[in-house]
Amino acid sequence: MKKILFIICFLVCANAFSQILSSNVEKKTLALGETDHIVIKIDNIGGQKVSAAPKDELLPFHFEEIKDSIGVNANSYERKIEFAVYEEGKFTIPELEFKVGGKILKTIPYEIEVINTAQKGDQINDIMKNKEVKLEATDYWELYKWYVLAALALIALIIAIIMFVKWGRKKKSSPVVATNQTLKELESLKKKKYIEEGNYRSFYVELIDISRNFITKQYHLPADVLLTDDLVQLMKKNNTISQENEKIVEEVFVRGDLVKFAKTFPDKNTMEKDFMDIREFVKRSSKDLEFENLRKDV
Structure with missing residues (x-):
């Protein structure tokens, strides 16, 4: 117990x-x-x-x-x-x-x-009535400024792309660069004093080579591989070079061929004139290209 x-x-x-x-x-x-x-x-x-x-x-x-x-x-x-x-x-x-x-x-x-105690068709009432608020310009700016800035940035980008494509930096093969380079080559030729020494064969060989290279770069014609007759026919058919410039090229190139094969013996005045004519042709080439661009636009 x-x-x-x-x-x-x-x-x-x-x-x-x-x-x-x-x-x-x-x-x-x-x-x-x-x-x-x-x-x-x-x-x-x-x-x-x-x-x-x-x-x-x-x-x-x-x-x-x-x-x-x-x-x-x-x-x-x-x-x-x-x-x-x-x-x-x-x-x-x-x-x-x-x-x-x-x-x-x-x-x-x-x-x-x-x-879920809510029934289909139940009316849902707001706790408070909607209140109208008057917005000022600064309020709208705060609401939409990022959209506006994004749109402006996009427009600026599109304009920049168009300007770059149309007026972007000129390539090294642009008309102005080709013209300046050829003028420098002509000045170098003149300093060799072929004209003063009467060395017409060397003068015309180098003058024709400079001219052919220039036509190839500036007008995109195969002047560096064509014979003079074929090049003259192509220039007339292509109609890119003005008639005045065509005439100069034809006269100088034909004379150069004759000199090369010892069929003519030009004097100093003729050599000096051919040199000046080719130099002026090079300077005027930009006008030929401007006219060609206008013709294509039309």
Whole structure:
């Protein structure tokens, strides 16, 4: 009999001094966005530290915690969480762990059903009436400035591309560069003093070579490979070089061929005139090209 009484006393004392965890959920069925509460209470903690998930992180993902309050005194611990769910369906609050000293206590799981109480055809009223706001020019600028700036940048880019294509940097083969280069070559020829020395053969060989290279670059005609007669026919057919310039090229080239084969012996005045005529032809070539471009545009 004494042994039974001892066991009963032991159980009563153990129960009296052990921690007791209790939990309660206010509502098991909620409307979308409706708030609910779960309360967890632990008694007989005896001043021991209670550890659990941090504030606003105790409940799982679908439960939006609105308020999480913790109350602790010497002998009890209470945690009250206000929450809401914004999706339809059934959701579970799992076992929640609380560590008291070295002992782990767990709540029971709860199943929460969330329903949409709105009915088809329900009228939805604004909480507040729409308010008209008068916008100033600066307000419109703030709203649309990035669109305007982007449009202006695009237009500027298009204009820049067009200008570059149409009036971009001139290539080394441009008419002005070809003209200047040929004039320098003619000046170099003159400094060799072939005219003054009567060296007509060397003079005409180099003069014709310079002229042929110039016609090839400036007019894009194969003057460097064609015979004089064929080149003259092509110039007349092509109609790119003016008649005045065609006449000069024909006369100088024919005379050069005659000199080359020792069929004529030009004097200094003739050599000087041919040199001046070719130089003027080179200078006037840009006018031929301008006329040709206008003719193509028309």
